[in-house]
Structure formats: C-alpha cells, structure tokens
Amino acid sequence: MVPITSMDVSIxxxxxxxxxxxxxxxxxxxxxxxxxxxxxxxxxxxxxDGCIEMLREIFPQVITLASEKNKGFAYGNNLxxxxxxxxxxxxxxxxxxxxxxxxxxxxxxxxxxxxxxIVAPKLINPDGTIQYSCRRFPKIxxxxxxxxxxxxxxxxxxxxxAYLMEDWDHNSNKKVDWIFGAIFMIRKxxxxxxxxxxxxxxxxxxxxxxxxxxxxxxxxxxxLADIELTHYHQRLSGQKNGILSIxxxxxxxxxxxxxxxxxxxxxxxxxxxxxx
Numbered sequence: 547m548v549p550i551t552s553m554d555v556s557i558x559x560x561x562x563x564x565x566x567x568x569x570x571x572x573x574x575x576x577x578x579x580x581x582x583x584x585x586x587x588x589x590x591x592x593x594x595d596g597c598i599e600m601l602r603e604i605f606p607q608v609i610t611l612a613s614e615k616n617k618g619f620a621y622g623n624n625l626x627x628x629x630x631x632x633x634x635x636x637x638x639x640x641x642x643x644x645x646x647x648x649x650x651x652x653x654x655x656x657x658x659x660x661x662x663x664i665v666a667p668k669l670i671n672p673d674g675t676i677q678y679s680c681r682r683f684p685k686i687x688x689x690x691x692x693x694x695x696x697x698x699x700x701x702x703x704x705x706x707x708a709y710l711m712e713d714w715d716h717n718s719n720k721k722v723d724w725i726f727g728a729i730f731m732i733r734k735x736x737x738x739x740x741x742x743x744x745x746x747x748x749x750x751x752x753x754x755x756x757x758x759x760x761x762x763x764x765x766x767x768x769x770l771a772d773i774e775l776t777h778y779h780q781r782l783s784g785q786k787n788g789i790l791s792i793x794x795x796x797x798x799x800x801x802x803x804x805x806x807x808x809x810x811x812x813x814x815x816x817x818x819x820x821x822x
Contacts, residue, residue, distance in 0.1 A: 554582035555649055555731075556632030559640055560622040561590045565597040567640035567778075572605050574644035581650055585609060587626040592616040619727065620743035620752040627742055635737065638729045643776040651773050652731045655719075663740070663765030664757060666730035667773035668716060677777055678710050680722040680769045683758065683816040685709075689804045722769045723761070723818060727753035728777055736765045746810075749796075751803040755810070761817035 557575060561568045568588060575586060587609045590598050598610045611625050623637055634653060638644075652665050669677040688709055707713055711722070730753075740759045743752045757767045 553585060553632050554653065555580075555584045555634045555636060556626070556630030557584060557586045557636045557638060557649075558623055558626035558630065559586070559588045559638055560619065560626070561588060561593055561595075561597045561640060562616060562622075563593045563595045564640045565593070565595045565600060568597055569600060569604070571638070571640040571642060571644060572601065572608060576605070578644055578648070579646045579650075582653060584649065585631060587611065587629055589613065589622045589626045591618075591622045617745065618748035618752075619750075620745045620747050623727075624742045624745065627737070630734070633734055635732045635734055636729065637727055637732070639727075639777070641778040642729050643778065645775060648773055648775060649731075652770065655768070655770060656731065656733060659766070659768070661764070661766050662768050663733050663736040663760045663763075664725065664730050665768045665770055666725040667775050668769070668771045669726070669728060669777040669779075670774055672776060672778055676716050677779060678712060678716070679726040679728065679777070680711055680716075680720075681724055681754070682709050682711060683723045683818075684754070684804075684807075686808050689801065716769070716771055718771050720769050720771070721766055723767070723816070724754045724757035725767060725769060727756075728779065729775060733765075736760065736763070739763060740765070744810075746806050747803045748799055749803065750800045751807040755807060758811070758817060 559568060559571055572586060572588070586605075586607070588597070588601055589611045591613050592615050598612055601608050601610050609629065611629060613622055613625060616622075627635055634656060636649065636652075648667060652667070655665055656662050666679065669679040671677050688706075714720070740756070740763055744755050747755060760767055
C-alpha cells in the first residue's frame with residue numbers, strides 16, 4: 547500500500563464478531579494483485595472479539611476503527627467512508643472470498659463509464675451456483691408476499707420472480723435498480739452529492755436506499771457479470787418462514803427496516819424500475 551495523502555481506492559470491511567473471516571478477507575486482499583494505490587479500513591462494530599488487536603498485530607498496515615456501540619451496518623460503514631481517502635470506495639463483507647483483478651476490473655469499468663456511480667460483481671455461492679444479488683425496487687407488498695402464504699399463489703410467484711430478477715440469466719453486464727451491499731464499488735465524487743448510508747437503517751435496506759438515491763441523481767448502478775466472487779452468505783433473516791419468523795431477531799430487524807424504507811418514500815415513485 548502506498549503512504550500518500552490520496553489514493554485510488556479505499557476498501558472498507560465492517561466487522562461484527564467475525565474475527566476469523568476478517569483475517570481471511572484481509573489476507574486475501576493483501577495477497578491479490580491490486581495494481582493501484584489502496585488502503586484497507588476495518589471498522590469494528592463493538593464486537594469485543596479481539597479483531598482490532600489481531601489486525602494491529604498481524605496486519606499493522608490496515609487502518610482500524612472501533613465503534614463505541616454497535617449502531618448497525620450503515621453507521622459502521624459510514625465511519626470507514628469518513629476516514630477514507632480513495633477516489634473509489636469498496637464496501638465488502640468479510641465473508642467474501644477475494645480474488646485477483648477484482649478491484650482493477652471494477653475501476654476500469656468506472657473509468658470507461660463516467661456516469662456509473664455504483665458497480666458490483668456477480669456473486670457465486672460456494673457450490674458454484676449464481677447468488678441473486680441484484681433486485682428490482684420493491685413494492686410495499688413485496689415483504690408480505692415473501693413472508694406469508696400469499697407468496698405461494700401463482701400471481702405472487704411470477705411477481706417475486708421478477709423482483710428477484712430470476713427472469714434474467716445474470717450473464718451480461720446490466721444496469722439494475724439496486725445491488726446487495728455484500729460488495730460494491732462507489733464513486734466517491736458522486737457519494738458526496740448523494741450522501742452517506744442512511745443510518746436510520748440498522749441492517750437491511752440501506753443498500754437499496756443508497757442505490758435509489760443514486761438513481762434519483764441519475765447516477766447509474768451496474769451489475770458486472772464478467773467479474774465473479776464467491777460469497778459465503780448466510781441469509782439470517784430467511785431462516786424461518788411464516789409466523790415463526792417473528793420470533794427471529796434478524797427477521798424483526800428486516801421488517802423494521804422495510805417499514806422505515808416504505809415510510810421514507812411514501813407517496814413517491816421509484817426513480818427507475820427495471821420491468822421484466
């Protein structure tokens with residue numbers, strides 16, 4: 547990494563009790579061939595898991611920040627963004643298996659497409675199947691269809707298939723409504739105009755909200771199918787279905803974020819909706 551006052555890319559990893567994954571993620575980044583100047587910033591969301599101490603001992607070149615309280619995904623990543631010096635910012639979950647040329651290829655796409663504000667690679671499950679990591683903007687009834695018996699009806703299945711973009715093969719680069727926050731690159735110049743992650747969202751919908759605000763400024767969001775990464779994803783909010791899901795903490799947080807999202811945009815139309 548180059549010790550200069552400004553650089554090409556800032557890579558931000560948010561940790562909450564995932565010390566082992568953070569170690570592997572940082573190691574993968576450092577061992578990859580990144581041919582631009584970059585910095586790694588790890589933000590610890592009040593984990594008390596020894597992650598910061600481990601990083602300072604093994605990877606002293608990594609910038610570490612410790613939040614005094616776990617205030618969620620948006621708040622933690624905003625801490626990292628505010629500390630960052632890069633022209634581009636990469637938000638990455640520690641459960642992403644980092645590989646060579648990912649940063650290089652995302653930057654190359656940004657440089658060629660000057661209106662691209664957010665880009666993200668195709669995500670692959672550990673078994674080699676495609677992880678559906680981009681979506682069309684949700685409607686207010688989307689969470690209801692996904693979490694109740696209503697989703698079993700044929701009309702609902704058709705609509706949910708379109709929402710999840712399962713009607714598309716994910717094998718070509720495409721402008722999309724929004725992309726999962728598991729990993730994406732943000733053009734910092736545009737982020738300054740759009741604003742940081744909305745910290746009203748503790749977890750879930752902050753990525754959808756940010757992409758929506760980018761589209762409101764006519765900044766494009768791209769899914770890059772020709773760049774692939776493996777994501778060891780555990781969908782915490784989807785472990786229980788139906789009435790049982792209300793007893794699951796992650797599901798309750800997801801529902802709360804959905805309510806906040808639809809309340810925020812009540813009476814407004816989506817800036818773009820990629821129809822099937």
